[in-house]
Amino acid sequence: MEARIGGGMSVSDLQGAPRSTSEQGTEPESKLPRGSVTRKTLVSASGVVLMQGAAMVIGFATAVVLARRLETVGYGRYVFALAWTSVLAIPAILGLDRFLVRGIAVYEVGGEWGLMKGLLRRTNQLVMATALAIAATGCVVANVWLSPELRWPFCVAMLFIPLNTLTVIRQGAMQAIGRVVSGQLPEYVIRPALTLVGIGILAALGHHALGATSALGANIVGVAVAFVVGAALLRRALPPVLNSVRPEYATRDWVRAALPMMLISGVWMANNYCTTLVVGTIDGPRAVGVYSVVQKGAELIVVLLVAANMPLAPLVARAYARADLAELEHVTERVAQAAFVVSLPIGVGLALFPMTYLGIFGSGFQVGATALVTLALAQLVNAVAGPAGNVLLMTGHERAAVKGVALGLVANLLLAVALVPPFGVTGGAIAFATSLVLWNAALVVIARRSVGVNVTAIRALSLRR
Numbered sequence: 154m155e156a157r158i159g160g161g162m163s164v165s166d167l168q169g170a171p172r173s174t175s176e177q178g179t180e181p182e183s184k185l186p187r188g189s190v191t192r193k194t195l196v197s198a199s200g201v202v203l204m205q206g207a208a209m210v211i212g213f214a215t216a217v218v219l220a221r222r223l224e225t226v227g228y229g230r231y232v233f234a235l236a237w238t239s240v241l242a243i244p245a246i247l248g249l250d251r252f253l254v255r256g257i258a259v260y261e262v263g264g265e266w267g268l269m270k271g272l273l274r275r276t277n278q279l280v281m282a283t284a285l286a287i288a289a290t291g292c293v294v295a296n297v298w299l300s301p302e303l304r305w306p307f308c309v310a311m312l313f314i315p316l317n318t319l320t321v322i323r324q325g326a327m328q329a330i331g332r333v334v335s336g337q338l339p340e341y342v343i344r345p346a347l348t349l350v351g352i353g354i355l356a357a358l359g360h361h362a363l364g365a366t367s368a369l370g371a372n373i374v375g376v377a378v379a380f381v382v383g384a385a386l387l388r389r390a391l392p393p394v395l396n397s398v399r400p401e402y403a404t405r406d407w408v409r410a411a412l413p414m415m416l417i418s419g420v421w422m423a424n425n426y427c428t429t430l431v432v433g434t435i436d437g438p439r440a441v442g443v444y445s446v447v448q449k450g451a452e453l454i455v456v457l458l459v460a461a462n463m464p465l466a467p468l469v470a471r472a473y474a475r476a477d478l479a480e481l482e483h484v485t486e487r488v489a490q491a492a493f494v495v496s497l498p499i500g501v502g503l504a505l506f507p508m509t510y511l512g513i514f515g516s517g518f519q520v521g522a523t524a525l526v527t528l529a530l531a532q533l534v535n536a537v538a539g540p541a542g543n544v545l546l547m548t549g550h551e552r553a554a555v556k557g558v559a560l561g562l563v564a565n566l567l568l569a570v571a572l573v574p575p576f577g578v579t580g581g582a583i584a585f586a587t588s589l590v591l592w593n594a595a596l597v598v599i600a601r602r603s604v605g606v607n608v609t610a611i612r613a614l615s616l617r618r
Contacts, residue, residue, distance in 0.1 A: 204334065
């Protein structure tokens, strides 16, 4: 007999198993026509893209200032410290950010308001405790193992871990209740603007005022202010019914269901930062500074796909909970097609004119031209593959997804270690590009077999024409 959580929702329900109307005990929520759902998703994604565009412009200006003032070595130290905070945040989040999106969406369908309130509270408590412990441990290890030039930036960067992890949890809650744009506003507008202002002030004070450590400090101020604003926005956006219900907790079941998500998020994030860390460790700060600029350029290609994943996630969870695979496939296909249409001109432009982009950061960064072309082509494949990983996470198939992403991570690590020593930044780009193509191909196949839908931009692969 199935273990139950709270007022009638089963563990398998929350882990993503589709439920029929009779199993829910209530009529399914009214659905918009599929075209309307798609338009709603893309409109929401467009709002996020506009904010991301503003953030990218500000972030681009910030990166140019830092790259030119700190040069390749100083900028490399800055990037190296930030990369470690992103990796160390993975175990701190415990996979609860993605689980929160799916959990809130499913609890909303079932009207389980007490469990929703309890889930919101418990995720914040757990993440705060683990983030502080990991940040403190990181500082101790840095003082033992790192050189003084890397030690101080690393220790200052540890402050990002509790701030960023709690921010991600808050964004997940806003995403689940449909407040995608306002949920991202503090991080896409307030944070980058304050960071740029802080770095500009440091630059104006003189050459010695702006370094890797002080630049990280300015960034932390922006993060902290954005965090406070975001917390206030979440409090106002939560359903009023939560004020009148008592929180219910199923902590053990939640953590058990979330840990596989932590594993896939960890493997995913490790894949993204593996090359950065290998390049920095083997080839030094100068090379990692160049690689970071190359990677930032390539990531511009999939800006719409990344933005669309935010409003898409709760829609996928709800459609799968209603066992409506036709709607799920329709929406994901259209999102993938729209993402590819936007990605193609950006990718082609970077592949044809890499020196133009890299020259903005200074002559020392133009050695990354071949690496930029390599990553641009791989990101176009990423755009064609569509939101495969997001679909697997939101439908309870994260364990299967781990296998696909792990395949990419292993290939990335082995190739990076083999290719970075002889080829430097270009070798790292080849390693990550290979990984990106492998894991996308694997996730597309897994989504087709496990969920029963086509998630790519290629309409001919649809299972429900």
